[in-house]
Amino acid sequence: MPKLDKMFSLEVTPEQFLRNCSREELIETDLLLNSPRHQKTMHGTYAPAADKKQLNSNQVIKTTLKS
Known part of the structure; x- marks a missing residue:
């Protein structure tokens, strides 16, 4: 059986x-x-509290930006 190769490009936001x-x-x-x-x-x-889940994502971003 012949082999068919095709390349596809899919853009997902x-x-x-x-x-x-x-x-x-x-x-x-x-x-x-x-x-x-x-x-x-x-x-x-590095946001050390992020791995301990002590802060929600908004707090992590604010904390990181202040550093």
Whole structure:
């Protein structure tokens, strides 16, 4: 049987991605975004309270921006 190779390009906006996530996937995304690794990528600094879940995401952003 012949093999057929095709390349596809799909553009998805962040809003489209989130709109199509299940509740569990949104929770997992939230946990990942609030992890120290991703907080450092987003803000350029480490937000130690983020990995302990002591602050909500808005507080983490405000705390990080003040540093």
